[in-house]
Amino acid sequence: MSGLNRAAPWVVLPVLILAALPAMAFSSWVTLTLAGVAMGMMLFLMAAGLTLVFGLMDVLNFAHAAFVTLGAYLAVSTLGALSGLVEANSLVLNLLALVVALLVAAAVSGAFGFAFERVIIRRVYGSHLQQILITVGGLIVAEQLLVVVWGAEPLHVAKPLLLRGSFIIGGAAIEKYRVVAVGLGLLVFAAMHLVLNRTRIGLLIRAGVENREMVEALGFRVRRLFVGVFVAGTALAGIGGVMWAVYQELITTAIGADMTILMFIVVIIGGLGSVTGCFVGAMLVGLVANYTEFLAPKLALGSSIALMVLILLWRPRGLFPVAKQ
C-alpha cells in the first residue's frame, strides 16, 4: 500500500469537518462539531470491544448491546446511591461520582462478559449463523432480566450538577458533559493504543487478529487471550453505556439495542478488527449524524447508512482494513 493510500483515511475526518463549515454559522459549526465528536467518542467506547472480538475470533456478538444497557442501568443505581456527590457544588466530587459509576459498570459488565463468553460464546466458535442466533437471543434475555431488576418504566439518570448546562464561547454553546465525554474517549483511545502497540499482550492481539492459527503455532493460547479481550470489550461497553445514559438522562432497556446498528456501522466503516478504524469511524458517524440533523433533519435517520455505503464504495474493507490470513 502506498503512503498516500495509507494516509487517505486520515484525511476524511478533517475534510468532513471543514466541508461543513460553509454550510452553517461558525457558532453552530463549533457546537455541532463538538457534539459530533462527543457522540463519536461515546460510540467508540461502545464499539471498541466489538471490533476486537470480531477481529480476533470472528465472533459476531449481537449481545454486545446488552452490556451497554447494563452499564446504563448501573449508572442509574450508582449515581442514585451517590446523590450526595452528584448534587454537590464541586467539580471534583461530581467527577468522582462519575468515575465510581464508570468503574462499577466496567467491573460488573466485565464480570458478566466473562460468564457470557464461558457459557455461551465458546460453544459457537466458527459458526456465524449460530453466533447471530444465540447472541440475539442473549440480548433479548438480558433485556428482560434488566426489566426484572430495574422495572419496565423509563428511568432518569442523574447528571452530576456541574456537568449540566453549557459554556458559551464566542457565541457557540459547548455542553460541559460533552467535553468530559471527549476527554474520556481520548483517554481510552490513548490507553488502547499504548496497550496494543507497546505491550506484549497488544502484540499478540494484533498478530491474532491477522492470523490466529499462526499465533497458536508460535506457542500462545489465543482462546485465553480472546477471553481477556472479550472481558475488556464488555467492560468498555459498560463504560460507554454509563456515558451514553448520563448524556440521554432518560433510559429504557432498549438503550443498547438502539445503538446496535450504529455500533456495527462504526466497526464496518473502520475495518473489522481495527481499533484506529473504530475510532475514526465513530468520529465520522457522530459528526455526520449531527451535521445532517442540523442541515437536513429528514435525512438524519439514513445518514449513517449512506456514510457507510460511500465509504465501502471507496474502500470495500473499511478505512483501516486488517489483513487477515
Add this chain to the structure above:
Amino acid sequence: MPEVLLQLDGVHTHIGRYHILHGVDLTVQEGGLTMLLGRNGAGKTTTLRTIMGLWRASAGRIRFDGADITQMATPDIARLGIAYVPETMAIFSQLTVRENLLLATHTGRFDAARLEQVFALFPVLKQKFHDAAGGLSGGQKQMLAIGRAMVEQRRLMLVDEPTKGLAPAVIEHLIGGFRELKAMRTTILLVEQNFHMARSLGDEVAVMDNGVVVHTGGMAALADDEALQGRLLGLSLASHQ
C-alpha cells in the same frame, strides 16, 4: 547412531468428510534434515499440520522425543520446541520485521547471539528490521518466516515448501540458509517440490502418495536411482537441475 526425535505411527487425518492421511508412518532422526516429497495432494502439508496439532489425527500416534503429542493442543506442541513454517509463510504483514521475530520468543526478549545468527543468514532482515513485514518481497518474507522459526533454539523445524514461487537466486540463498541450519545440527523436516533443493540438502527422504508414506531411505540413494524416482515421483531428478 542418531536418535529418533519424531515418530508417526499409522496416522490418519480427516478434514471434514475427507480422509486425507491413511496411516502415515514416518521417523525423523535428531540432527538431520529429512525431506518429505510427493506429488501435489499426496498429504505432505496435512502431515505437517497434523504434527503441529492444527488438524487433529483421527487415529494413530505421534511421538516427539518419546512423548505422545497426538492429542496435544497446538500451543503446547510449539512449546516443546517445534517450529512451523507454513507454505503461506504466515507473516504478520501489519507488524514490523522486529515484531514478527519478537513474537517467536517466549520471553519477549531477543537472545542477542541468536538474533545475530538470523541476521548472518539473512542480512536483509537486519536492514528491514523496523519496516512493516507486509512491504517485504516474497523471498524476504520467506527469510523472515524461517528466521522467525530459528530466533529461539528449537528442537525441530517443520518447513512447508519454502521455495514455492521464488526466483532461482532467492532459492540459492535459502539453500545456503538451510545448509547453515544443518551445520548447527538443527533437526528439520522439509516439504519441498524443488528437487534440486531436495538433493542438495536432504539426509533422509520420505516419499508420500495418496496419504501414505510409500518410500523411506537415504536422499543420496534416491537421487542416484532414476528408475526409483520415476516410479515414486513420476519424474527424474536429473531433469530438475
